[in-house]
Amino acid sequence: MSAPMPFRFRAYHMGCKVNQVDGAALEHDLRGLGFIEAGEGERADVCLVNACTVTSGADRDSRKLVSRARTSNDGTLVVLTGCLLTGRPVGAGSRRPRRG
DSSP states (O other): OOOOOOOEEEEEEOSSHHHHHHHHHHHHHHHHTTOEEOOTTOOOSEEEEEEOOSSHHHHHHHHHHHHHHHHHSTTOEEEEEETHHHHOTTOSSSSOOOOO
């Protein structure tokens, strides 16, 4: 019997140095749990979006990235974290978050 394939993740970190440091810590934790980073062209089981809202441009770019992650990764769990959430407690946009 072969060992199960490890879960693969893809991570996107937007914005300030705090988000970059937090993102590196999140990636480290995922690796500690046995996840491996998805390579170019590989499907990710989890897509981590560490989003920023420091400026209106960062806010807009983060929302676009979340939307792209949700539509281009069918069946992938998209996890949104970062300061974008503090300004948008219901979700990262005008609609409620989609439930799996």
